[in-house]
Amino acid sequence: MSGVIIVSTNYVTAKYGLRGFNPETFSLIWISAAAFYSLIIILLTGRRRQLVLPGNTIKRVILMGLSSGIGMLLTWAGLARLDPSFAAFLWRFLPLLVIALSFIFLGERLSVRDVTPVAIMVLGGLLSAIGRWDNVGIGMLLTLLGCGSVAIQMILAKTIIKDVPSSTLAFYRVGIGALIVAPWTLFSGKANFNVPLTYWGSTLLGALLGPCISMLFFFRSYRYWDLSSTSIVMTMEPLFVLPLTYFFLNAFPNQQELLGGGLILAGAFWLALVHYNGKRN
Numbered sequence: 001m002s003g004v005i006i007v008s009t010n011y012v013t014a015k016y017g018l019r020g021f022n023p024e025t026f027s028l029i030w031i032s033a034a035a036f037y038s039l040i041i042i043l044l045t046g047r048r049r050q051l052v053l054p055g056n057t058i059k060r061v062i063l064m065g066l067s068s069g070i071g072m073l074l075t076w077a078g079l080a081r082l083d084p085s086f087a088a089f090l091w092r093f094l095p096l097l098v099i100a101l102s103f104i105f106l107g108e109r110l111s112v113r114d115v116t117p118v119a120i121m122v123l124g125g126l127l128s129a130i131g132r133w134d135n136v137g138i139g140m141l142l143t144l145l146g147c148g149s150v151a152i153q154m155i156l157a158k159t160i161i162k163d164v165p166s167s168t169l170a171f172y173r174v175g176i177g178a179l180i181v182a183p184w185t186l187f188s189g190k191a192n193f194n195v196p197l198t199y200w201g202s203t204l205l206g207a208l209l210g211p212c213i214s215m216l217f218f219f220r221s222y223r224y225w226d227l228s229s230t231s232i233v234m235t236m237e238p239l240f241v242l243p244l245t246y247f248f249l250n251a252f253p254n255q256q257e258l259l260g261g262g263l264i265l266a267g268a269f270w271l272a273l274v275h276y277n278g279k280r281n
Contacts, residue, residue, distance in 0.1 A: 007214035008240035011084035012248045013206025014076060020199025023077040024181075024190035029200075031072050031178045033207035038171035041212070050168045057160040061169070064156045065176020071149025072181055074142050081139030085253045086128070088241040089261030090143045092268035095235060096121060097151035099271065105155055117270035124263025128256060174211050235269045 017026055042051065053061055079087050096118060129136060157169060185191050238261065245251045253261060 005240055006209050008088075008237050008244060010206055010210040010214075011079070011088055011241045012244045013202045013209065014079055015084040015245070015249060015251075017199050017203035017206060018076060018080045020195035021203065022190055022192060023080050024073065024185040024188060025192050026203060027072045027076050028178070028181050028185040028191070029193075029203050030076070030207045031069065031174050031181050031211065033204050034211035035171065035175040035178050037208050037212040038167065038174060042167050042171060045167070047165065047167060050165045051171070053168070053172070054163050057163050060156045060160050061164065061172045062176060064153050064169070064173050066180060067149045067152045067156075068173045068177030069180025069184075071146050071153070072177060073184065074149060075146035078139045078142030078146055082136060082143065083251055083253050083257060084245045084249065085238065085242050085251065086136075086257040086261055087139075087143055088238040089128075089253075089257070089264050090125070090140060091147055091237065092235060092264045093121065093125075093144060094147045094151055095268055095272050097148055098154050101151055101155045102158075105159075113274050114271060117267040117274065120267030120270070121264050122267075124260045124265075124267060126260075127263065128260030130256075132256070170212060235265065235272050238265055 014026070014030070017030070021029065042048065082090075099114075125140070129140060153173065157173075161169065242252070
């Protein structure tokens with residue numbers, strides 16, 4: 001729950017930062033700062049030796065980092081085009097993607113009962129886009145691709161969390177990701193750091209709360225919960241994002257986005273419950 005509450009602030013700090021930075025520059029600063037924070041946490045807690053990865057986890061950690069870098073670029077490019085609360089609703093497709101990948105790679109079960117909640121989620125997404133595709137379509141696609149990237153990271157994390165401490169995993173996730181984002185931003189000519197300090201402050205704060213601290217909580221939870229149980233808690237995220245974005249950004253989704261987002265949220269919660277109950281039975 002702590003990880004969900006903290007990561008909910010991403011939509012506020014990132015959306016504000018994106019008002020000053022372009023998505024590429026923002027991604028570079030965000031992920032680089034997160035890597036720096038994560039390394040400092042490891043060093044201050046005397047866990048330097050934990051930076052040495054077991055040989056059987058190196059490939060999967062590298063894949064996590066690659067996916068993280070690509071996902072950052074996609075996610076922030078999507079958020080720059082969308083209302084932050086609506087983006088949070090779209091991110092409810094993340095548990096669906098995690099469950100699907102868990103079935104493929106971890107052998108977790110799928111059943112006929114999954115069909116109805118998935119259909120509700122898809123209906124919600126379609127309803128949100130009807131008549132508005134020119135305005136939100138690209139943002140929706142980028143956000144869903146970002147969801148897919150994070151789903152891959154969660155699957156990989158689940159397979160190695162017993163061998164790699166959560167703080168170490170959080171560091172390599174963003175550290176390797178920064179090595180992907182940096183050349184993309186610099187060589188594409190999109191780098192622009194000349195923005196007011198308020199945007200820097202929001203971005204640096206968000207990098208500490210989101211990809212650093214919240215990921216420590218999420219990865220640690222994998223030691224005690226399976227992915228289906230974690231998905232139930234993750235589904236609650238928009239309930240925190242709505243008041244945060246309204247209070248800090250004076251932004252609120254329109255009626256169509258609320259209706260479509262509500263269907264996505266209901267379907268995601270139903271799907272997570274189906275898998276949670278299936279685990280218990």
